[in-house]
Amino acid sequence: MASKQKKQTAQLQKKSVGTWEWLAFLMFGIFMVLWPFQYGFFNGAGLHSDTQFFFEKKIYYGILLGIPILLLVIAKFIRAEKWEQRHLIALIGFALPLLYWINSFRAETAYMNKISLHNSIMLYAFFVMGILISGSVPTLKRLIHFYYGIGSLVVVYSFGYLFGNRYRMDALVFSDEVRLTSIFTYANAYAAFLITLLLITVYQLTSVTKRSIQLAYAIMLVPICVSLLLTLSRGAMLMLPVIAIVALLLVNLRRQLLILIYVVIAFILSLSIQSSLSDKGLAVYNRIQASLSASQPVKTVSFFSSDSIFGWLQVAAVAVIMMAIVYVISKYNEKVRLEKWNRKLAQLYIPVILVIVSIAGFVSLRAGLLNSILPKQLSERLNNFSFNTHSVLERFTFYKDSLTLWRENKLIGGGGGTWEALYDRYQSYPYVSSQPHSYLIDLLLDTGLIGLLLVAGGFLYLIVAFLYQFYKGKINERNDYLLFLLLPLSILLHSVIDFEMTYSFFAILVFFCIGVLAGQQRKEIFANRKSAEHNGAKYGMVALWAVLAIYLLIGTANAFTANSKYTKSLEMLYAQMPFNQLTDELEAGLKRVPGHPFILKQLAANYTGAFTQTGEQSYETNAQKYTNQLISAEPNSNLSIKAQYSLATALKDQTAANQAMEDAMSKFPYEISYYEQAIKDRFQQWLTYQAANDSNNQQAEETAIREIVSLHDERAQELTKLSKKIVYIRTFTWSEETKAILEQLKI
Structure with a gap:
């Protein structure tokens, strides 16, 4: 009798919708209203071009949602009276942001890893939210209806692009x-x-x-x-x-x-x-x-x-x-x-x-x-x-190059953005792709074998565990949970061969839905533990989530401020505002996000330009300082190489300029502009030595040019082995200007 009454009480609780459930629904409402205007919270931030900076703010709008979600998680969990398997799963899920935090001390790109760390905390928050809201079937039904409603509006609105009503x-x-x-x-x-x-x-x-x-x-x-x-x-x-x-x-x-x-x-x-x-x-x-x-x-x-x-x-x-x-x-x-x-x-x-x-x-x-x-x-x-088309062959090349890259950091990966930071160095031909086009590969590169086993293995375990309960009839109103299995499954299957999970919209959906499935693991654990131990563990988790919420609040506030300062400085630059006002904005942004590559790049460029125009020593000192900081923060970025080269050119330090181009050819083996710039610089020195009748140095420059050409030809030879179906955007052939130089040198 008592067991039956307990079961009826549980079912009533499942059908009831309290204040917490409505607040959770409200947060999802905000998420659903926001994402269509932010490119699906696409994590397209990167280091290859200024256009990638555009996506930094978009991804942080999504990350910002993690803060109220964590607060809701705390408010719900603090009232938990017993420990269940789902709570242990919630704790284990923290391993993902922990991996990104560990990698922050050794990441291939500190900037991208910080974004990934913040993003992983947000995804973890939605995962735990899914676990805790899993018991409220009415709320889950409303979420599906609301998702579908917003989705339908997006579909209808999208026809406006097709018919020319919107652009x-x-x-x-x-x-x-x-x-x-x-x-x-x-x-x-x-x-x-x-x-x-x-x-x-x-x-x-x-x-x-x-x-x-x-x-x-x-x-x-x-x-x-x-x-x-x-x-x-x-x-x-x-x-x-x-x-x-x-x-x-x-x-x-x-x-x-x-x-x-x-x-x-x-x-x-x-x-x-x-x-x-x-x-x-x-x-x-x-x-x-x-x-x-x-x-x-x-x-x-x-x-x-x-x-x-x-x-x-x-x-x-x-x-x-x-x-x-x-x-x-x-x-x-x-x-x-x-x-x-x-x-x-x-x-x-x-x-x-x-x-x-x-x-x-x-x-x-x-x-x-x-x-x-x-x-x-x-x-x-x-x-x-077919397997013999450009897109398929290109993906296979991404995967092959990714595995070569992964061998550098097998266990815990190279941190967030590893592919973006290093793919140029490991690529088999001059393709352009900021994504490896596979969520599994992305995980493997960022978090290594440990991260891949944690996420992919964890998802697989939770899906199989849910299916076992589903077929055994151990889940009340089980059909209401089917969509929370099918939606993430459809996205994950497609993400094996593409980068949908780079959109935080899809990632949030997947982690939340998997959390809902995990929420069905309700078997009580640690039942024999004392009440004090229960409370200690519970408040420990609450403290952890509170720390994550505070960290995320500070991180997102700093990111938005730095982004705003950088954007404002560019507007001031175009408006030809006073130099000190430009640098003040940038330095204020840098204080919020130390090591921000775009701010450091702009500061280095501003001070280098000012030194070139005035020759003042203070400008040179600051140009050197910010260039060194940029190289230290992002040693694998072409932003660092360009800043280093620009400063060397301004200082008329040809040795440093040559060294910058040698580093560039090593890190970006299929970027033809670096080869051509190196040849042009060497040729100008060759002409200078020719005019001075310095045959020894003239011969040294010619030898250096021959070595550059030999390196180019060696890499160009590799391209002849590629399938004719592969088309690459970046050319790897000499311009007419470079051809004229080589012809003059009889190379």
């Missing part, structure tokens, strides 16, 4: 054909997002009984599917059958049939308008490129213009047709009897058939048998899918 740089890109990238400005990321919405749609269509809610989901099915087709994401098309098979294995036969019918019809309807919409997108893309080429502002068109309204009507009409089909099917669904099919292995029938159909479809596609059925843009894109 965002790279919301439309051209690769084989025009591709819709939306607010992510990356087609594969948008595709991954659309797959999460598709999973929610088909799940809700087959589980919600209220007709109005069902139709609200139904009307979005075609817009989601046609948007997915417009991304032309081969990775998404490859992963979609895998995700579908996993999803179908988790539901009964009736729901499997409904899901399959809805998705097939939705894609057939989407294919009927995909070609027309793609042509409209191509026209908009060409218009944008024409404006940009002419240095003119990009003009948008009215919603009611003829170029726009027909596209909107196409999407709306097909969406309504799909909604009507769903209405009819759902109305007569229960009248179809499936009792004779409800055998033990019935759930395997459709997934097995889907596997066979997927294989047959892929073979037919490769044979060109589907070309007459599919739209031209889609068939051409999918026909190019």
Whole structure:
């Protein structure tokens, strides 16, 4: 009797929504409203160009969310009366930010590792939040509805980019054909997002009984599917059958049939308008490129213009047709009897058939048998899918080079941003990529084998543990947790071959959902421990989270201030404000974030320029100071090399300038500009010695040039071994000016 009463009390608590749950929902509401305006909190900060600095502020808007989440975690956990397995999992999760903190003493790039450390704390906070909120099913349902609502708005808004009503740089890109990238400005990321919405749609269509809610989901099915087709994401098309098979294995036969019918019809309807919409997108893309080429502002068109309204009507009409089909099917669904099919292995029938159909479809596609059925843009894109294409070969090269890089720091990695800091040195040819295009590789490089086993192994354990409980019927209202398994699984599967997890939006979603699954591990532990020991452990964890919240508050405040100071200094520079005001802004920012590479680079450049113009010793001293600080903070960055070279040139120290270029050729072996600059400098010295009749030094300079050319030729020879399918943006051939120098020297 007491056991039954206890179970009823637990179920009532699960269905109740208190103040804490509403506050948690509010925080997720803020997160969901913020991310579309911040490029999905893309962690695109880096050291290769000034444009990467743009993303620093974007990622910190996401990191900022970790502070109130940690406070909510503290408020919830402090009331815990017993220790459960989920609490121990929450403690173990702290190992991830701990790894980044350890690497802060030895990171390949201190700047990127600090961002990664802050980001890992934020993700850890969402993971623990998922664990603690897991018991509140009503809150979880509201979160799914809210996520879907915001997601639907994003999908609808994204058609505005396609039809020219709105403009965002790279919301439309051209690769084989025009591709819709939306607010992510990356087609594969948008595709991954659309797959999460598709999973929610088909799940809700087959589980919600209220007709109005069902139709609200139904009307979005075609817009989601046609948007997915417009991304032309081969990775998404490859992963979609895998995700579908996993999803179908988790539901009964009736729901499997409904899901399959809805998705097939939705894609057939989407294919009927995909070609027309793609042509409209191509026209908009060409218009944008024409404006940009002419240095003119990009003009948008009215919603009611003829170029726009027909596209909107196409999407709306097909969406309504799909909604009507769903209405009819759902109305007569229960009248179809499936009792004779409800055998033990019935759930395997459709997934097995889907596997066979997927294989047959892929073979037919490769044979060109589907070309007459599919739209031209889609068939051409999918026909190019093979292991001998540029994108696939390039990814394999990334992975091969990554493993070479990883061997330098096998156990705990090189800290956050290791790939960004070192990929130039280890690359097999002159590609440009700030991402290794795999979450597993990224983890391996940043946190080593320990981090990879912790995160990938931890995720796998929690997913398997949840599935075990799910199939054993040990989870109350278990179907309400299915989406919290499918959403992270779909993102993680796609992230094996791409960098969706670099978007904190996706990373937050994954860590939170995995936390929800971990929250089902409710077996009591340490039951025999004394109350004082329980409280000691509990307040120890509370203290840990409080320290993390304070650290994150200080870190984000400093990051925002430094970012603002740097941005303001650039505005003052363009406005030709007094020199001391510029440097005051930068130095104030540097006090907040010591070692900030962009601030140090700008200070070094400002003082070097001032010294060049005036020759004042104080400017030289400061230029040397900030250049040395930059080299010390980011020794692997081209920012450091350029600052070192600029200062040496200003000081007319040719030996130091030559040394800077030698370092550059070592660290950036396929950056042709460094080879050419080194040759130009050596040639100028050669001319000087020629005029002075100094044959010994003249010969020394010529020998040095020959060595540079030999080094270039040796590396260029490696490029001849590459597949003809590989295309690289950066050239590795001599300019006409360099050719003329080499011709004069008879090299």
